[in-house]
Amino acid sequence: MRENIRSKHRLAIDDWLLRNGHPRYRCGQILHWLYSRRVTDWEAMGNVPKALRQALSEEFEICLPELVRQQEAGDSTRKYLWRLKDGAFIESVLIPANPAQAGVASDRKTLCVSTQVGCAYGCVFCASGLDGWKRNLAPDEIVGQVLAAETQAREETSGGDGAASRSEIERKGGERQVDNLVFMGMGEPLANYDNLLKALSILNADWGVGIGARRITISTSGLVPQIRQLAEEPAQYRLAISLHGPTDEVRRQVMPVSKRHPLAELMEACEYFSQKRGKVITLEYILIEGVNDAVSLADSLSKLAHQLRAKVNLIPYNMVDGLKWRRPSVEQQEQFFRALCDRGVRVTLRRVKGHDIDAACGQLRLKAERRKASETAV
Numbered sequence: 001m002r003e004n005i006r007s008k009h010r011l012a013i014d015d016w017l018l019r020n021g022h023p024r025y026r027c028g029q030i031l032h033w034l035y036s037r038r039v040t041d042w043e044a045m046g047n048v049p050k051a052l053r054q055a056l057s058e059e060f061e062i063c064l065p066e067l068v069r070q071q072e073a074g075d076s077t078r079k080y081l082w083r084l085k086d087g088a089f090i091e092s093v094l095i096p097a098n099p100a101q102a103g104v105a106s107d108r109k110t111l112c113v114s115t116q117v118g119c120a121y122g123c124v125f126c127a128s129g130l131d132g133w134k135r136n137l138a139p140d141e142i143v144g145q146v147l148a149a150e151t152q153a154r155e156e157t158s159g160g161d162g163a164a165s166r167s168e169i170e171r172k173g174g175e176r177q178v179d180n181l182v183f184m185g186m187g188e189p190l191a192n193y194d195n196l197l198k199a200l201s202i203l204n205a206d207w208g209v210g211i212g213a214r215r216i217t218i219s220t221s222g223l224v225p226q227i228r229q230l231a232e233e234p235a236q237y238r239l240a241i242s243l244h245g246p247t248d249e250v251r252r253q254v255m256p257v258s259k260r261h262p263l264a265e266l267m268e269a270c271e272y273f274s275q276k277r278g279k280v281i282t283l284e285y286i287l288i289e290g291v292n293d294a295v296s297l298a299d300s301l302s303k304l305a306h307q308l309r310a311k312v313n314l315i316p317y318n319m320v321d322g323l324k325w326r327r328p329s330v331e332q333q334e335q336f337f338r339a340l341c342d343r344g345v346r347v348t349l350r351r352v353k354g355h356d357i358d359a360a361c362g363q364l365r366l367k368a369e370r371r372k373a374s375e376t377a378v
């Protein structure tokens, strides 16, 4: 299969042009078509000579993820199901202004992005890992979710005429539909490290999508070596840890990865990251009834949060079809939240509506995969 051009960094495109005898300034033109105009057809690149368009099309793909389905919740959270070139399904979720989302400021439009098809880490509460891991996403499939979601959202806000509205928006100075990214969709981002970092360099670049590194949060279930590696990267990406339990005993019940990387090791890596980067880490804590919602756990959780000077983001569990786990009552959630507040922890509790689709990433895709499997079986 041909590589997709949106997997390539500017320098690599530059290099390709040079090797194939084309002038350097063509690179800027091509990037404009790819990231400002977001075309999906080589023929649309009006100021690029036909011979070059032809040569590019022989070497590279230019497609974006294709929208298969969209779901909307009451608070206008939108969940997109995309089909990739090989027929695999992935999801992204567009979350409007929402103060409790990953502790992100309230006027931001946040896109939750996937990094793998399925997940190998098998956390027992999560839909993404239910059918195992299929493959890593290529950089263009990560970048493509942002571009395709923005195009989709623009078409909706402008009443349908995507191309016309895009040029209109460009004239007005380019209103962003996505200005904050969280890598909390399907998959374990740090298990697809190289493709993730390549995608991030394109998402972050002025010549690319132009989203600041401080507005990009990577969430991990706790891959210790890669957390240390990320601490060495020059760009200032933010880090969120899926903690979900303040002791090894609780974590081991729900997250197999905690057997390979126990809490003490994870905490050391987090301390290293926050010292090295001078950045506040977010501890994600899904509240699951009877597993990790006992107020008695607030002590150990607050100790960890203080040790790291971290924020805690409490997320009431989203029920997954076929799984036994439940979200605690609102009273129980509030009690747990207050227990952390009382211990001086910086904590948010997600109270938004729309949990019928929000954050239970992997569910829409799982249904689509299973439907596809049963169709082929007939």
Ligand code: SAH
Pocket: 123, 125, 126, 127, 183, 184, 185, 186, 187, 188, 189, 219, 220, 221, 241, 242, 284, 286, 315, 316, 317, 318, 319, 320, 359, 360, 361
């Ligand atoms: N693999 C990475 C990133 C993707 S999961 C990680 O685990 O951090 C993103 C977040 O969604 C994680 O905190 C994960 O634990 C959480 N999550 C998974 N299933 C969920 C569910 N059913 N309800 C609420 N949060 C869920």
Ligand code: SF4
Pocket: 119, 120, 121, 122, 123, 126, 127, 128, 129, 185, 186, 187, 188, 221, 242
């Ligand atoms: Fe994978 Fe994250 Fe889901 Fe765990 S919570 S199975 S690491 S996607």
